[in-house]
Amino acid sequence: MRLTRMRQPGLVCVAAILFAALALRATAAEDGRFEIRNAYVELVEDVWQLDVRLDLGLSEAARQAFDEGVPLTLTLEAEASTARRFLPDETVVSLSRRWQLAYDAIADRYVVTNPASDERASHASREEALAALARIRELPLANTAKLPSDGRFEMRVRASVEVGEMPVAIKILLFWKSWSRSTEWYIWSVRP
């Protein structure tokens, strides 16, 4: 009988994918915790306002880049949806807000900017600035007309943070690199 050496490219590929996944997971574990600690909405004078509290941990590389002047961008996505019988949920409100945290080397202060309102708030330390960024208060979500009158709807929020303003071309070219971190969707039901 003639013995032939069998190649098993499938096993090699699977091993490589597992190795890559473990490596990515290890990298993620090294980074700081980034998740939504809690979130809620409340109706204030016919306006639903969103409050979100984040655990905004940064990796060491992101901290170093941040200290060198690279801005940090926090994006918050919020969606309100209503349940429909026999149909998928209808998204009635969808908004996205961005905040940028940058280090001002001249003033030696950390500046949080809301590009939408051009509000700027400076902080003496990075931790103070991160804490301020991680606490989103009274973010107008929608007026009551856009949401069900009975006050029953589903909410979900998700945050992502990105260090630096990476050109899209580089993001696409280096597609295998993780340029931003995102939280899982934080979902809850709003009841009157």
Added chain:
Amino acid sequence: MTRRALPIAVGIGIVVWVVALALLAVTTEGSRRFEELQPWILLINIAGVVVLLALIGTRLTGFIRDWRRHVPGSRLRGRTILMFGGLAVAPLLLVFTFSVLFLTRGIDSWFHAEVRQGLSDALGLSRAALDLRMREILDRTGRIADDLSELRGGSLYMSLDNHLRLAGADELIVTSAGGQPEAYSTAGMLHGMPAVPQEELLLQVRQGRPFVSLEPAPGGGYLIRAATRIGSAQSLRGSRLLIATYPVPQRLADLAATVQKSYQQYGQLSYLREPLKLSFVLTLSLVLLMALLAALYGALYFSERLVRPVQDLIAGTRAVAKGDFETRLSKPSHDEIGFLVASFNDMTIKLARAREEAERSKAAVEAERASLAVILARLTSGVISLEPDFRVRVANQAAGQILGMDFDQAAGQPLAELAARHPLLGQLHAVMLRHLDAGEDEWREQLTLRGESGRRELVCACTALPGDAAVMGGLVVVFDEVTQLLQAQRQAAWGEVARRLAHEIRNPLTPIQLSAERMRRKLFRGLTSSDAELLDRSTQTIVQQVEAMKQMVAAFSEYAKAPEMQISEVDVNVMIRQVSDLYHAQDPRVAFGLALDARAAILEADPGRIRQLLNNLLTNSVEALDGRNNPVIMIETKRAGDQILLTVTDNGPGFQDSLIEQAFDPYVTSKPKGTGLGLAIVRRVVEEHGGQVELENAPQGGARITITLPAARRERA
């Protein structure tokens, strides 16, 4: 897709691809203008790669198939692809390598220590300048606080406004120790209630330490915020704070903003350093890949275009080699290849015309040859055409008949070999050699060929065929058999002789006989008995000899006479049986063997002469068998086409070699009492009936006479 639409589509594709590559290079640098287009640009480039790969795969597959099938031109195309590919790939790789090198070094050069140090120095200088300003502001704020220490209510407001104006501050706020505003004054656009002081500010001032900080202004630029306690109260309770906000001079603010922006951009660039290098290298690699693929496709495409006319030429040449002169190639261009193709087409046209001419000439030659063959076949003269090396080129049927051989398979064979196997041809060959040895190409001679069937008289003429200047084109030998003609001439002469003899001799014979009888009758009585006996004996002899001469003269007369033939159908087999029975009855000692072919029976002939012919033949044989033991005469008839062969063979002594050639001549006989007219009459009868007679000695001994007579017309096929 039409032939015109394809290049347009390819051109548009190339333009789109080049634009996409340029946009890719631009967007890699971070231009926001094309960010939204970025995925499409990359998609176009990837699609370009895929299209190029597909095109290359198609052409490469075709090329490999042609290479394996050893299609003409595939080797040349392979070398062309290697040459084109090598010429394109080597510079591309060189440029790519140096581009990557320069690019990475260029990016690294952005982050030299000098640059970083310069930026740090600029930052430090800016801070130092602002620190000086901040200290001044802090001092100024302290003096204002001292002035405000005793003021309350309206005078406080008035003083605040006055200090605001004098100090050039944007805002002056007097707060409680807890940060609650008690009085304030603002300048410019700052209206409304002042903001709650920062916690750090309150903490520091509560601790008794003045606070000053440089803060980014909400609308851009910077502002200096200073705070200090008003008065000298040691207790925090009841103390007040003065918080002042001053603008930074525009010039200084702009410079500081520039430094800050540079610092931030530098940090961003530093952060993007490795991704930028990697993305540039990837972009370059993508460009290189597409350029390589384009070069490879170009090499495949242009090699195919370059080699296609050569392949067409090879195919055309092969077609021409196989005899297809109708091959025409399409002219690819007006360059040298086009000229070559045009020359090839001209050549094939001329070859086609030449072939048509050759075919016409060949057809004409074939027609001439066929005509000549027909003529040769119909000729009664023998014709032999010889090559210059004495091989038989062609010989007609008559030549074979005259020379007693078959020339059907003789074409191409040396004449000497044929001559060795056929005696008559050998004699003719010897005569030809004799003339050639004498240097005579053209000669004419009457020949006598001797064979088993007797002597043959030929009138032969030979002439040389035209050939090259140095070598003759061969020989042609034409000969006629004149044996029968000569015999006929001799026969006529002998007939005349016979007639004259009959006439001249018969006339005096009767007077001689009568005179002898009268002389005997007159003189017999007066002579003595001895003389009378002598006279009687002499006159008897004279009478007998005269009688014999009369018979001879009668025979001559008979030979000379040619009475009208009475033609009717004769069953020769029946006549043979009758005559043979008669002879057997006369001489029972002679055995007759008959082998008569029922198909060879009916002749259109004069029955009397045929009977005379048979009588003469059998008489000749019976006389030849006189004194022989077991005398046998074989008579055989056989059908040969439209001819009837009659063969009479005996087991006698045969013909003497010296007489065999003149056996049919009159008065030629080997028998003591023969007149020599028997076979002569046989021959005359045969010829009168359009036949032939041949005489030979049989191999087993004895004579054999073969007579060929035409069968009756109704018996012919």
